Amino acid sequence: MLRRLAHELIEANQGAEGLVLVGIQTRGLPLAQRLARLIGEIEGTEVPCGALDVTLYRDDLGRRAPKSLHATDVPVDVTGRTVVLVDDVLYTGRTIRAALDALNELGRPDRIRLVVLVDRGHRELPIRADHVGKNLPTAYDDRIRVLVEETDGQDAVVSEEVPA
């Protein structure tokens, strides 16, 4: 699935030129790294990859326990580049809104694309992904977790119903 997404990205961008992949902490980061590696292999080049923590830009602070902060580290200047935001699950869209604000602090990209592994619907903001690994219909209260080998020891998408 990631390989397909990598090909889609290359096609949309007509190559790997000017791309920088930015994974949203925490599960977006390993996905971005893998995509960068795949694109690099396919195109025979190095694709820069960074990490973005959006916690400080969220609009739900004070509504839930503060999350642990993680590193924001984008190795190249994003100004003038095509930034590909990568996240595991697209849901309300609020994380992506925060990510757009956070990116704005780092520079002025030429364009920003969004890649998600799973789109589970229930958007609360006018945000959509440019490339989706899998559309997964869910109930609003379900919990969808993407597990990745790097942090969870396995690759999986897990859906849980919240007990009433």
Added chain:
Amino acid sequence: MTQQPRHASSPAADAATTPATTPATTPATTPATTPATSTATSTATATRVAPLHHLLGIDDLDAAQVVHILDTAEQLLPIATRERNTVPTLRGKVVCNLFLEDSTRTRISFDLAAKRLSAEVLNFSAKGSSVSKGESFKDTALTLDAMGVDCVVVRSGSSGAPRQLARYLDVPIMNAGDGWHQHPTQALLDVFTMRRHLGDLAGRRVVIVGDLLHSRVARSEVQALNLVGAQVSVVAPPTLLPPEVERWGVEVVPSLDDALPDADVVYLLRVQRERMHRAFFPSTREYQRLWGMDGRRLRQLKDHAIVMHPGPMNRGVEITGEVADSDQSVITEQVTNGIAVRMACLYLLLAAPAVDEEAGR
């Protein structure tokens, strides 16, 4: 709690290596957390840390909370020092700096920390305010409450004033130094600075030199260092050692020269002339000779050892210019780190919900 798996699909980076997963089972590598907690609990830092309600003293914190504050500060430091150094996190929150004792440096540091998080800052100092007109501490507190502040940072000459304030108000209180009692953010920023230079502090040797009797910095510092597992030695004129200082969990070393070769950190306390109403040591020159850090003593230190001072320094008394300006001195770094650590404390206190209503994504 029963969670019913409904659907599982492999994201198939390479389908061949993807293990056949049983949905809703905890992955093998994560510690056996209670399956009831359905938030993703795989990262090491996600182990539950008790939420902060106030920051009154280091003695209220446990080791996990200290580490959590330092880890948070670590992520905030690059933000505090980058070109666009403000994040919108605390927009609309009002932080009141209630400074009943003068302290320009600490106030400015808190001021900047709050502003970097986009909070509004009210500065309320004793001079020229209702306090100088005889308003009681309690009435001042109630006034601030009525004005709707979201957090009070309090500096006071009276030990225990912040705790008193926490009883009057429902908002988080941060202690910015109270009497001889506590100065928790100073201790946290110092431990943060040490950790950045030395890594894990367990087993490291920190030598604290000077006026331990009047020093709230020393009191907080020793508690914080004990929490992270560092070994603390103290060196001071006997008149400036608190009674039963051994109960703090420190080793008393009679001479500075004996303490230096083993030190990873030398922490010089300020000679607080304003708190010394009688003669605790014969003369400034005598202090400098016996307990001051000079170039000769600097050369007795290990190469990686660092020299720290909470500021403001008395050059020529507890520290010479040569030491203060040397490569091993991290005194200006302490000031920079102070902003990140205070940002971390403000974030953890103010971004928390009043009632814990954590939901899923």
